[in-house]
């Protein structure tokens with residue numbers, strides 16, 4: 001199996017992401033994690049670009065022991081000198097010189113003739129060779145360059161001392177077939193190409209950076225360049241973690257391997273995301289929050305029976321603790337039951353069905369069901385006897401206005417199963433509900449305490465009401481939860497009364513039909 005070298009440029013091209021600015025300590029932290037991740041080469045920065053960048057590259061060069069540390073330089077003596085000043089302390093210093101080779105860049109940006117570009121590139125590589133043993137030359141915008149010209153400059157910079165030739169798809173323009181053909185062409189048309197390693201550097205403007213990189217590997221690239229989480233200039237660079245995992249999972253078609261420690265992926269991704277402020281999209285391959293999450297019932301059922309039904313990568317492989325079966329609107333009873341058990345509940349089939357129905361109704365109005373929500377819901381289900389006769393709320397409506405008298409209209413069934421309906425008023429909405437319930441129940445009820453809490457945060461959080469009632473002289477707590485505070489208040493009241501009647505020694509009154 002061919003070994004592919006990994007050149008990480010999170011600290012250079014990744015930092016070129018608009019809005020990202022890492023300080024020295026942050027860069028060192030990322031560099032150390034990249035070392036743990038097992039990259040072969042890391043581009044620590046562009047030393048000539050600023051004093052702080054110079055200091056960061058120098059500090060990383062002094063710190064990193066198990067990877068080659070590289071710095072970027074234009075084809076300019078002052079950039080090369082500056083890079084040497086920073087990188088000379090590295091265990092294996094490496095210089096990355098670039099010069100554009102496409103007609104667009106040579107004419108409009110560099111304003112140099114093709115001959116001048118070749119001469120400058122060769123002179124600067126030869127100049128750098130006096131200091132650096134290892135020199136990577138990048139033909140910037142290679143994918144939009146003339147192939148014969150690219151072959152010519154490549155042959156000459158190799159003669160001048162380059163040890164790695166990088167063919168960047170600088171603007172993310174190429175396709176896998178074209179990029180593969182570019183590497184094949186270079187292998188077939190540059191006489192001294194066997195003296196160097198060929199490197200691929202792809203950008204994601206058309207969403208093909210990873211596919212293009214893999215096409216390059218299949219056609220002779222032995223080094224790949226990319227960043228963690230795919231951050232980088234514009235739409236970003238190829239994501240190293242995606243390439244590494246693709247090569248591993250599809251090893252049957254890609255017989256290549258890297259030295260990356262795959263179970264360091266999550267940690268590396270989290271660190272880069274945190275320090276750069278570039279949030280990883282939830283649906284990002286390999287490391288997105290949803291990459292190992294399943295919400296739909298059929299998928300969750302499959303996952304519970306055998307994870308290979310819906311997962312091709314194990315979470316452990318990339319350093320994620322376990323898959324997540326997210327409980328939501330699309331979940332089924334298998335996943336619900338499994339989650340209920342993991343929370344420590346053992347429910348009878350009847351209670352489980354009741355809890356599942358309550359859960360499904362909750363998902364109609366709440367997007368994400370948290371464990372706190374479930375705890376509340378399950379505790380309610382578990383502590384209310386389904387068999388004992390009880391009052392049950394059928395429906396209610398409250399009219400409230402700052403100039404009206406609050407009025408509640410409530411329909412409920414009494415413990416004999418009779419349907420009751422009534423309207424009543426109060427000084428506030430809760431009082432209107434409680435007055436109406438009391439009248440419907442024909443019991444002597446006093447409210448002794450009322451408290452309301454939110455379960456979790458967010459506008460759609462559940463409301464949980466705790467009350468204490470004195471029912472016919474007997475004091476009893478009650479609890480109710482719902483998304484609406486008034487509904488939670490009604491449930492708490494009814495729950496408290498029902499609990500009184502669940503007491504073995506207390507006899508219910510006769511319940512009259514209203």
Ligand SMILES: CC(=O)SCCNC(=O)CCNC(=O)[C@H](O)C(C)(C)COP(=O)(O)OP(=O)(O)OC[C@H]1O[C@@H](n2cnc3c(N)ncnc32)[C@H](O)[C@@H]1OP(=O)(O)O
Pocket residue numbers: 013016046048049050073074075076098099100109110111140170233
């Ligand atoms: C494809 C890539 O990712 S390349 C790397 C891009 N990264 C960066 O640019 C980040 C760091 N850059 C910087 O801090 C600044 O651009 C600096 C310090 C490097 C240069 O700053 P300035 O001297 O103000 O120049 P400015 O950025 O405006 O223009 C770039 C100059 O470099 C020249 N240039 C561009 N590429 C190269 C190259 N590979 N070799 C030599 N010269 C180059 C341009 O033609 C232009 O020259 P000009 O001033 O004669 O017109």
Ligand SMILES: CC(C)C(=O)C(=O)O
Pocket residue numbers: 013072098138140141166168169170171201203
């Ligand atoms: C400096 C070069 C390699 C680069 O980042 C690019 O061409 O995208």
Ligand SMILES: [Mg+2]
Pocket residue numbers: 013168170201203233
């Ligand atoms: Mg780039």
